Amino acid sequence: MTAHILFKDEFLLSGILSRQRAAFRHDGPPPLAQRKADLDKLKAAVLARRQEIEEALNADFGNRSAYETRIMELVPVVQTINYLRRNLKKWMRPERRRVAVHFIPGRSCIVYQPLGVVGIVSPWNYPLSLALMPLATALAAGNRVMLKPSELAPATTAFLKQLLQDLYPENQVSVVTGGPDVGAAFASLPFDHLAFTGSTSVGRLVMKKAAENLVPVTLELGGKSPAVIGSDANIETAAMSVAYGKLANAGQTCIAPDYVLVPDEHAETFLDAYRDAVAKLHPDGIGSDNYTSIISIRHLNRLRDLISDAKKKGARVIEVAPSRLIRGNNRKFAPVAILGATGEMAIMREEIFGPLLPIVTYRDVDEAIDFINDRPRPLALYYFGGDCESRRKVLERTTSGNVTVNDTLMHYVQNDLPFGGVGASGMGAYHGPEGFKSFSHAKGIFEQSRWNLGGLFHPPFNRLTDIAIR
Numbered sequence: 001m002t003a004h005i006l007f008k009d010e011f012l013l014s015g016i017l018s019r020q021r022a023a024f025r026h027d028g029p030p031p032l033a034q035r036k037a038d039l040d041k042l043k044a045a046v047l048a049r050r051q052e053i054e055e056a057l058n059a060d061f062g063n064r065s066a067y068e069t070r071i072m073e074l075v076p077v078v079q080t081i082n083y084l085r086r087n088l089k090k091w092m093r094p095e096r097r098r099v100a101v102h103f104i105p106g107r108s109c110i111v112y113q114p115l116g117v118v119g120i121v122s123p124w125n126y127p128l129s130l131a132l133m134p135l136a137t138a139l140a141a142g143n144r145v146m147l148k149p150s151e152l153a154p155a156t157t158a159f160l161k162q163l164l165q166d167l168y169p170e171n172q173v174s175v176v177t178g179g180p181d182v183g184a185a186f187a188s189l190p191f192d193h194l195a196f197t198g199s200t201s202v203g204r205l206v207m208k209k210a211a212e213n214l215v216p217v218t219l220e221l222g223g224k225s226p227a228v229i230g231s232d233a234n235i236e237t238a239a240m241s242v243a244y245g246k247l248a249n250a251g252q253t254c255i256a257p258d259y260v261l262v263p264d265e266h267a268e269t270f271l272d273a274y275r276d277a278v279a280k281l282h283p284d285g286i287g288s289d290n291y292t293s294i295i296s297i298r299h300l301n302r303l304r305d306l307i308s309d310a311k312k313k314g315a316r317v318i319e320v321a322p323s324r325l326i327r328g329n330n331r332k333f334a335p336v337a338i339l340g341a342t343g344e345m346a347i348m349r350e351e352i353f354g355p356l357l358p359i360v361t362y363r364d365v366d367e368a369i370d371f372i373n374d375r376p377r378p379l380a381l382y383y384f385g386g387d388c389e390s391r392r393k394v395l396e397r398t399t400s401g402n403v404t405v406n407d408t409l410m411h412y413v414q415n416d417l418p419f420g421g422v423g424a425s426g427m428g429a430y431h432g433p434e435g436f437k438s439f440s441h442a443k444g445i446f447e448q449s450r451w452n453l454g455g456l457f458h459p460p461f462n463r464l465t466d467i468a469i470r
């Protein structure tokens with residue numbers, strides 16, 4: 001990309017931001033009814049255009065399971081909008097806060113004010129829901145939005161651009177397209193807030209750019225989310241949940257269980273149960289349309305390299321798919337389990353983001369906890385088992401963005417829970433009331449009463465000031 005084109009991008013992007021900001025200043029914060037209407041039309045359009053959505057995702061992935069598009073793109077968007085609508089009135093109300101006794105009858109409250117213009121950068125793995133969920137939340141909080149979706153999902157990005165253009169004026173919602181160069185120019189804009197979903201490495205760059213303008217960020221990043229199989233866990237049920245979480249979107253899910261920690265004595269049982277679970281989930285093999293493809297050749301090769309590196313360094317790589325029916329050139333990747341993976345292997349250092357499951361064994365729960373804590377803080381942690389003591393220990397002594405106990409992924413669809421990472425897996429949260437608050441300014445307002453004791457604290461000072469330092 002030449003400097004000239006970059007300059008043009010920056011110029012265009014700044015122009016959109018200025019127009020959105022001017023409109024925000026002119027119109028003021030949208031009232032409840034308008035925010036609801038904005039959400040309603042988004043929901044209606046998404047439902048009316050489901051067919052186009054399925055087609056766009058299918059085109060981007062080569063093959064995207066229609067079930068996954070429904071359950072992981074459409075359902076979360078619709079559920080998020082329903083949840084926002086139900087709670088918006090309550091969240092928009094000023095929140096009363098207590099005042100110190102010597103300020104009574106003065107009053108304190110918090111008002112959640114829209115920030116202004118929010119920038120959203122979204123990834124390719126769930127290209128519809130990870131763009132529209134933060135967008136709906138930012139609109140619910142009364143903001144205007146500039147969205148930059150991923151260049152690796154061009155059909156969905158084109159769809160999003162058209163959809164949002166049909167629904168909202170450019171000075172309310174605008175979609176900017178392009179790759180890393182446009183992303184970098186986008187992250188340099190002086191937004192009122194920037195929400196980025198993507199990799200930890202790009203998250204670092206985005207935060208640096210945002211810092212130059214003191215733009216607050218929400219970073220939804222990735223990482224290696226462990227699934228801990230407790231010694232008393234039902235192995236069959238745990239293996240099924242892990243297989244479901246791992247193979248959804250062929251492993252291209254930020255909160256997929258990246259690897260499992262299994263007690264030594266259960267490793268082979270878990271492997272057998274995992275193989276059975278994969279067969280149950282994909283009885284027709286990975287050639288079936290129900291099994292999603294890998295997004296690009298680059299990622300396909302990256303997964304192959306992870307396997308060869310693990311093999312070279314002594315790991316046992318086991319095919320767990322019921323068949324190897326890989327049709328044509330549609331970037332299908334057969335699920336594998338990997339026994340004997342160690343910290344020297346790339347597969348235990350990088351986020352896998354594909355259908356490869358390292359099975360790491362441990363002797364006691366302290367060893368499992370240390371294994372997790374020796375690595376960057378994960379986005380999600382899964383614990384399986386009924387023993388309260390081990391569960392308490394794992395949950396108390398590890399730090400992860402979120403946790404699901406006795407299942408995988410399901411914390412993500414709890415609308416009332418905050419969702420986000422910690423440390424290298426991100427900062428800030430959306431979903432739940434926290435999402436509304438992320439895109440709002442919590443303005444504390446104190447209203448002094450006509451009848452007040454304020455004068456007693458004015459100079460010349462007297463003993464009444466002692467009240468305040470007790």
Ligand code: NAD
Nearest residue numbers: 122123124149150179180183184198199202220221222254
């Ligand atoms: P990515 O970081 O490569 O790209 C994400 C977005 O950033 C894209 O729109 C891209 O164009 C843009 N971008 C690229 N370079 C940029 C730059 N220099 N400045 C600004 N923007 C730039 O991530 P990806 O490959 O699209 O997505 C996969 C990653 O996202 C995985 O690590 C996954 O764990 C993570 N992820 C996290 C969540 C979450 O909610 N925490 C959800 C989905 C994916």
